[in-house]
Amino acid sequence: MAARWLDQREERAWRSLMKMQDSLSEFIERQLRNRCGLSHADYQTLAHLSEAPDGRLRSFELGALLHWEKSRLSQHLGRMQNRGLVSRTRCLTDQRGAVIAITPEGRDLIAAAAPQHLTDVRDVLIDHLTATELEMLATIGDKVHERLAALQREPSIHDPTATT
Amino acid sequence: MAARWLDQREERAWRSLMKMQDSLSEFIERQLRNRCGLSHADYQTLAHLSEAPDGRLRSFELGALLHWEKSRLSQHLGRMQNRGLVSRTRCLTDQRGAVIAITPEGRDLIAAAAPQHLTDVRDVLIDHLTATELEMLATIGDKVHERLAALQREPSIHDPTATT
DNA sequence: TCCGTTCGGTTAACACGTCAACCAGCCGGT
DNA sequence: ACCGGCTGGTTGACGTGTTAACCGAACGGA
Numbered sequence: 001m002a003a004r005w006l007d008q009r010e011e012r013a014w015r016s017l018m019k020m021q022d023s024l025s026e027f028i029e030r031q032l033r034n035r036c037g038l039s040h041a042d043y044q045t046l047a048h049l050s051e052a053p054d055g056r057l058r059s060f061e062l063g064a065l066l067h068w069e070k071s072r073l074s075q076h077l078g079r080m081q082n083r084g085l086v087s088r089t090r091c092l093t094d095q096r097g098a099v100i101a102i103t104p105e106g107r108d109l110i111a112a113a114a115p116q117h118l119t120d121v122r123d124v125l126i127d128h129l130t131a132t133e134l135e136m137l138a139t140i141g142d143k144v145h146e147r148l149a150a151l152q153r154e155p156s157i158h159d160p161t162a163t164t
Numbered sequence: 165m166a167a168r169w170l171d172q173r174e175e176r177a178w179r180s181l182m183k184m185q186d187s188l189s190e191f192i193e194r195q196l197r198n199r200c201g202l203s204h205a206d207y208q209t210l211a212h213l214s215e216a217p218d219g220r221l222r223s224f225e226l227g228a229l230l231h232w233e234k235s236r237l238s239q240h241l242g243r244m245q246n247r248g249l250v251s252r253t254r255c256l257t258d259q260r261g262a263v264i265a266i267t268p269e270g271r272d273l274i275a276a277a278a279p280q281h282l283t284d285v286r287d288v289l290i291d292h293l294t295a296t297e298l299e300m301l302a303t304i305g306d307k308v309h310e311r312l313a314a315l316q317r318e319p320s321i322h323d324p325t326a327t328t
Numbered sequence: 329t330c331c332g333t334t335c336g337g338t339t340a341a342c343a344c345g346t347c348a349a350c351c352a353g354c355c356g357g358t
Numbered sequence: 359a360c361c362g363g364c365t366g367g368t369t370g371a372c373g374t375g376t377t378a379a380c381c382g383a384a385c386g387g388a
Contacts, residue, residue, distance in 0.1 A: 013298040016305030134177040141180030
């Protein structure tokens with residue numbers, strides 16, 4: 001398999017994206033943890049819960065919003081429950097189910113974290129890009145995500161053993 | 165603290181970037197692991213080693229190239245050593261030091277993985293973007309990385325009013 | 329009704345990353 | 359030569375993500 005190598009422009013774009021990805025997520029993670037004691041995963045979980053009616057969601061609904069594997073969700077919710085950020089109760093209409101609810105402590109935390117997080121996002125990305133750049137960033141992100149979603153729907157492209 | 169919220173365009177760009185980041189790294193990680201038994205971390209480690217003279221580097225040099233914490237590097241090299249991908253020997257000129265070398269097995273693996281990895285990068289990013297988009301992606305990435313590097317150098321991280 | 333299948337969720341085992349502590353070797357000033 | 363600080367590297371404890379196995383409840387035919 002003689003793969004076409006990347007030319008200079010392509011190489012630069014790829015490396016730059018990788019570097020941005022690394023440093024950006026590292027920064028977000030660190031800021032949230034140092035200032036609020038929350039991981040980005042905690043933040044997103046609380047954000048979704050706080051936006052839900054009554055601050056409660058079925059476990060699988062939360063999982064769908066976060067695009068998390070169910071075992072990851074279960075483990076993470078267990079830890080968040082131990083820290084008093086969420087509560088877990090059995091679902092009345094489906095005996096299998098769990099209802100996840102944000103606690104007052106969780107609400108306080110996300111309420112304090114959100115503005116700071118927002119400031120960080122501005123400080124490190126939004127405020128340093130032009131409207132054109134923002135527009136194109138969204139376009140690029142959507143294209144890539146679209147392509148990846150297509151690949152996931154069509155595994156046969158990369159996995160000839162797939163039986164559809 | 166009434167933080168300025170994101171307008172629609174900004175929100176879209178941020179969300180799109182986050183989604184791309186998640187799905188992209190998940191894809192890269194999965195492809196490498198399923199087809200070559202390598203994590204992205206393994207891949208980058210082997211890539212740097214294979215490009216070094218004689219396929220060997222001092223541990224701290226490798227750490228600098230990867231931007232990894234020293235403990236992470238140490239742990240990861242231990243696991244890679246157990247798998248026979250790298251070897252660790254004491255440095256002759258500095259009794260503290262470790263010299264990391266890629267093994268023939270490691271070379272074989274990265275040689276097999278690189279073309280496939282490259283194909284994936286093309287398939288999912290490069291080949292679906294225009295030259296303009298690639299150019300702008302690099303520009304954006306550099307801007308963000310520049311800003312983050314500046315923040316890391318500045319002790320005034322806690323002063324979000326600082327405008328460059 | 330009964331039985332196989334799917335669904336929602338938990339658990340155990342493992343790979344991975346971070347932090348803090350630690351150790352030995354180097355280095356510089358005195 | 360000595361001593362304190364720095365440097366290169368390892369270790370242990372802990373939080374986190376993935377995989378695979380598992381369980382009970384719901385569902386969907388015969």
